[in-house]
Amino acid sequence: MLEIDPQLCTGCGVCEDNCAFGAISVVNGLAQVKEQCTLCGNCVDNCEAGALLIEQGEAAVKVNPADYAGVWIYAEFRHGEIAPVAFELLGIGRRLAAARGVQLAAVLMGYDLQDKAQELIWHGADEVFQLDDPGLKDFTDEAYGNVLAHLIKEHKPEIVLAGATAIGRSFIPQVATSMGAGLTADCTDLAIGEDGNLLQTRPAFGGNIMATIVCPDTRPQMATVRPMVMTALPPDKGRQGVVHKLDAGAFNLAARVKVLASVITAPDKVKLAEAEIVVAGGRGLESAKGFALLNELADLLGGSVAASRAVVDAGWIDYPYQVGQTGKTVAPKLYICCGISGAIQHLVGMQSSEVIVAINKDPAAPIFAIATYGIVGDLFEVLPRLITELKNRTL
Amino acid sequence: MKIIVCLKQVPDAKNVRLDPKTNTMSREGVKSIMNPFDEHALEEAVRLAAEYGGSVTALSMGPPQAGEMLRGAVACGADAAVLVSDRAFAGADTWATTYTLARAVITLGGADLIICGKQAIDGDTAQVGPGLAGRLDLAYASCIKKVQEVKDGVIIAQRMMDDGYDELEIPLPALFTVVKEINEPRIASLKGKMKAKKVEIKVLDAAGIGADPKLLGLAGSPTKVDKVFAPEARGERTMLTGTVAGQVTQLVEKLEAVLNA
Numbered sequence: 001m002l003e004i005d006p007q008l009c010t011g012c013g014v015c016e017d018n019c020a021f022g023a024i025s026v027v028n029g030l031a032q033v034k035e036q037c038t039l040c041g042n043c044v045d046n047c048e049a050g051a052l053l054i055e056q057g058e059a060a061v062k063v064n065p066a067d068y069a070g071v072w073i074y075a076e077f078r079h080g081e082i083a084p085v086a087f088e089l090l091g092i093g094r095r096l097a098a099a100r101g102v103q104l105a106a107v108l109m110g111y112d113l114q115d116k117a118q119e120l121i122w123h124g125a126d127e128v129f130q131l132d133d134p135g136l137k138d139f140t141d142e143a144y145g146n147v148l149a150h151l152i153k154e155h156k157p158e159i160v161l162a163g164a165t166a167i168g169r170s171f172i173p174q175v176a177t178s179m180g181a182g183l184t185a186d187c188t189d190l191a192i193g194e195d196g197n198l199l200q201t202r203p204a205f206g207g208n209i210m211a212t213i214v215c216p217d218t219r220p221q222m223a224t225v226r227p228m229v230m231t232a233l234p235p236d237k238g239r240q241g242v243v244h245k246l247d248a249g250a251f252n253l254a255a256r257v258k259v260l261a262s263v264i265t266a267p268d269k270v271k272l273a274e275a276e277i278v279v280a281g282g283r284g285l286e287s288a289k290g291f292a293l294l295n296e297l298a299d300l301l302g303g304s305v306a307a308s309r310a311v312v313d314a315g316w317i318d319y320p321y322q323v324g325q326t327g328k329t330v331a332p333k334l335y336i337c338c339g340i341s342g343a344i345q346h347l348v349g350m351q352s353s354e355v356i357v358a359i360n361k362d363p364a365a366p367i368f369a370i371a372t373y374g375i376v377g378d379l380f381e382v383l384p385r386l387i388t389e390l391k392n393r394t395l
Numbered sequence: 396m397k398i399i400v401c402l403k404q405v406p407d408a409k410n411v412r413l414d415p416k417t418n419t420m421s422r423e424g425v426k427s428i429m430n431p432f433d434e435h436a437l438e439e440a441v442r443l444a445a446e447y448g449g450s451v452t453a454l455s456m457g458p459p460q461a462g463e464m465l466r467g468a469v470a471c472g473a474d475a476a477v478l479v480s481d482r483a484f485a486g487a488d489t490w491a492t493t494y495t496l497a498r499a500v501i502t503l504g505g506a507d508l509i510i511c512g513k514q515a516i517d518g519d520t521a522q523v524g525p526g527l528a529g530r531l532d533l534a535y536a537s538c539i540k541k542v543q544e545v546k547d548g549v550i551i552a553q554r555m556m557d558d559g560y561d562e563l564e565i566p567l568p569a570l571f572t573v574v575k576e577i578n579e580p581r582i583a584s585l586k587g588k589m590k591a592k593k594v595e596i597k598v599l600d601a602a603g604i605g606a607d608p609k610l611l612g613l614a615g616s617p618t619k620v621d622k623v624f625a626p627e628a629r630g631e632r633t634m635l636t637g638t639v640a641g642q643v644t645q646l647v648e649k650l651e652a653v654l655n656a
Contacts, residue, residue, distance in 0.1 A: 001485070020406050020517070022427075035458040036427075039486030039613055041620045054486070054613070079558065138561070141525065141535055166557045170537040173522040174529035177493060182617030185520035199621065205406075205517060211623045218617040256534035258564040260551070265559035277653075301654070319576065325519060334653045351629065355653055357646065373649055374634040375642045385643045390654075393647060 001055055002033045002043070008051035015043035015052060020205045042209060065196070067156055068219040070105060071097040074148065074162035074172070075120055075128075077110035078139065079264065082119060084274075085163030087232035089225060090124035092190055094233065096159060099192040103127060105157070109147055111137035121241035124233050128241065129155075133248035138259035141171040146252045149175045157220050159198055161190070164224040176222045182215035183222040188229050197221070203325075203348050226329045228273055229352065272321060277303030277334045280323060280350070281311060284339015284360060284379055288316035293383045294338060300390055306330065308346045324349035338379045342367030359383070396449030396545070396567075399506040400440040401496060401527070402433045402468055404461040405517040429464045432512025434471075434580040435573050439542065440510050441472035442578065447545045450474045452503065456484060456495055462596050470583035470591035477503060481600040486613030489518075493526035495611060498604035500531060508550075509570040513538055524572035534569040540576040 011029035023036040024043055031043075031051070044052045073093045076083035090106065097104040105127040106120040117128040129151055136143060144167075152160060152175070160175075162168040164186045176183035188210075189201035197214045198221040204211040215221045272278065279298040281291060291305060298305045305321060312322040323330055324346040335353035340346060342358070342365055350356070351370055358371035359379050368374040375382055407428045429437075440451045453468035455461050456479040465476035479499045487495060500506060509528070514521035521537070528535035540560060541553040550565040555574050565571065583591070601611055609615060633649075635642040647654075 001482070022406070035482075036460065037485060040623070042623045045623050078556075139556075141537070145529075166538060166555065169521045170525060173489070173520075173525035174535070176522075177490060177526040177529040180490070180617065182488065182490060183520075183522060184618055185518075185522060193621075203519075203626070204623070209623050210626050212621040213618045214621045215617050216619065256566050257536055257569075259561050260564055261562040262556075263559045263562070313575075326516075334650065351626075355650070356629075357650070368632075368634065370629045371632060372629075373646055374632070375639075375646065376634070377639050377642065381639050382643060385640060386646065389643050389647050 002037050002039060003053045003055065004031050004033060005051045005053070006030055008049045010049050010051070012049070014046050014048070018042050018046045040204070040211075062217045063219050065158065065219055068158040070102045070155070070157040071100065071159045072105050072107060072152075072157040072161070072220070073125075074160070074168065075106045075108040076163055076165060076167055077108060077113060077116065078167065079262075080112070082108070082116050083163055083165060083227075084232070085165060085168075085225070085227040086120065087123045088227065088230040089161050089163060090120065091232045092225070092230040093161060094124040096190060096192055096198070097126075100158070100196065102158070105129060107148060107151060109133075109136050109144065111135075117243040119235070121243070122235035122237055122239050124239075126241050128243045129246060130243055131246045131248060131251065133253060135248065135253035138262060139167055139171075140255035140257050140259060141174060142255040142257065143253045145171045145174045145178075148172075149178050150251055152179060152220060160220045160222045162222075162224050164226045168224050172222065172224055179218075179220065179222075181218050181220055181222050182213075183224070184213045184215075185224050187223045187225045190223065190225070190230075198223070228329050228331045272304045272306055272323070273328055273330060275304035275330070276332050277301045277336075278306050278323075278330055278332045278350075278353070279303055279336045279338065280306035280308065280340060281317075281338050282308040282340030282346075283310045283314075284341075285311065285316070286339075290339070290379075291317055293380070293387075297336070297383060297387055297390075300387060301334075303332070303334075306350075308340050308343070310343075337367055337371070338383065340367055341365045342370070396444065396447055396507045397505075398440045398444055398449055398451045398508045398510065399454050399500060399503065400433070400437050400451060400468070400473065401509065401511045401523070402437065402453055402455045402464060403430045403512075403515045404428070404455065404457050404464045405430045405515050427460065427464070429467060430512055430515040430517075432514060432516070432573065432575065434512075435575050435577050436510040436512045437468055437471060437473065438578045438580040439573055440508075441581075443508070443542065443545060444474075445472075449507070452477060452506075454496070454499060454503070455479070456487075456492060456499070459598075462598075465596050466591040466594065467583065469594045470587040471581055472587060475597070476594060477597045477599060479599050479604060481611075483601045483608060483611045486616065487611065488616035488618040489520050489522035489526055490617050491611055491613075491615035492523055493530050494615065495604070495606060496523070496527050497530040498606045499599060500527075502599060502604045505531075505568070507567045507569075509533065511570065511572045513572045513574050521572070524570060528570035531570070534566050535571065536563050536565055536569075537572045538574050539571045540574050542577070
């Protein structure tokens with residue numbers, strides 16, 4: 001429960017201002033907590049008087065952390081390829097494994113894996129647990145979850161990381177639940193704390209604040225990591241590692257849900273997550289037609305277009321182009337926002353871009369707070385000029 | 396078909412903004428709403444019950460004020476509403492939440508189908524749907540964007556993937572989560588609002604769902620918040636000035652290094 005020390009509380013109201021749930025109000029110079037309180041702890045950290053305290057209590061489920069060792073990553077494999085996020089996970093996984101003085105292993109499952117395990121070793125894995133079976137051709141939560149849970153129970157890694165992709169976000173929660181393990185979603189930073197626990201940092205409240213999560217009493221410590229946030233190591237083809245080819249007979253690959261068909265619809269052109277230059281449009285485009293200008297600029301720069309949630313919701317462009325908390329995360333060299341006001345939900349998906357250019361009519365638009373270069377103006381005037389200028393430059 | 400739809404009341408994050416000067420949240424005008432993904436879950440539940448026959452129970456875990464949101468669910472077509480509420484639930488992470496919801500579902504006698512929104516916009520974890528399915532040992536699929544048919548105890552549906560979609564056959568009993576593309580939530584009818592006014596919202600506390608107090612709330616949560624902090628501000632920022640033509644020229648010069656890379 002959130003406790004308020006009436007001796008220390010100065011009634012300053014900082015807690016009230018910082019509560020996303022409206023669960024604290026200052027009454028007669030004293031903070032009062034209401035039923036909406038979720039014990040998120042934001043107020044405790046913001047209270048300069050140290051008047052707020054959350055009683056943590058004794059954990060109900062406990063394991064001995066010393067029984068668990070090693071860092072694991074789940075290497076997603078679909079339609080013949082390892083997902084790029086797997087290599088990013090190996091990048092951060094190497095750092096964590098070094099900090100803990102343990103091995104880094106990857107779990108690779110699917111059908112017709114060929115020699116993909118080798119790529120995982122080149123990118124930093126010491127070991128690969130590989131299960132290649134027709135029963136894993138299609139992704140089902142049940143079969144994939146059973147295999148991963150089985151391996152975790154057998155080998156007891158202390159940390160298990162997976163990509164926050166459609167597949168990772170779908171089946172990893174069931175694995176964590178069945179282990180009684182904590183799971184932190186969509187991490188943007190991972191590190192080892194002084195006490196050896198995994199510090200898992202993620203955006204909360206739509207990116208308004210960052211929260212660092214720990215799981216001191218349970219193992220493994222599990223986290224999903226947003227794609228494009230961690231950096232993959234360059235492949236070292238001289239790296240040696242061990243590939244454990246597992247026998248499917250030892251695993252339960254039965255799944256109640258059947259995949260009848262697997263359809264790829266995202267057109268090839270949308271390599272949004274990999275584009276080095278992204279031109280994004282928001283409500284300021286006024287209509288679906290506004291994307292013609294954006295497409296022209298993106299083509300000229302060899303980049304991809306993207307969009308805010310508002311215009312995807314309005315149906316001006318398809319969902320695969322959406323950047324933000326509920327869309328894709330991108331981190332290109334250059335991100336040009338046209339007519340995007342800069343709602344937190346959008347910023348979360350693009351604020352790691354190296355250079356951000358914002359073009360907006362409203363000088364007070366929050367997007368300017370994070371823009372490397374800002375232009376206050378009508379995008380229908382600015383963009384044609386920019387296109388002309390860029391064309392002249394390349395002549 | 397007995398359908399339970401799980402709903403969460405959340406702060407309306409659209410209106411939560413960071414004050415760039417003080418780097419604190421501005422909550423002005425922020426009210427509590429039904430999690431937007433859950434509106435689609437509710438709509439799908441009501442639609443399926445109407446088409447294939449059945450009843451819809453709206454289930455929420457939250458403070459007493461979430462009862463109002465549940466009334467809204469009844470106004471939009473749910474037949475009954477159940478609120479699981481107890482101070483002991485406060486501070487629950489997704490592990491403790493799925494335990495609590497699973498106990499509630501069992502107390503309600505189970506369901507043929509449970510529908511959840513893909514994720515809640517306050518936590519964005521997308522863990523409660525899959526976790527709940529795991530605890531109840533139900534067939535499960537996430538991110539359903541279309542239910543094509545329910546026939547002979549099997550649902551044919553499309554699951555959204557990063558590169559397209561999968562067509563699935565999901566046997567009942569099952570749980571699935573939905574994305575916004577699945578439907579257009581209805582506006583409450585006058586008749587629905589009348590019904591919502593009169594409906595009795597069943598409230599269950601920790602004892603009422605037969606929960607082990609040790610597994611609830613903060614103590615039952617494996618994940619602990621170590622600290623919270625404001626996101627780091629970005630580095631150098633320049634507002635360009637002058638005529639539009641002048642600003643564009645400056646911009647192209649500034650971007651030279653990026654464009655030549």
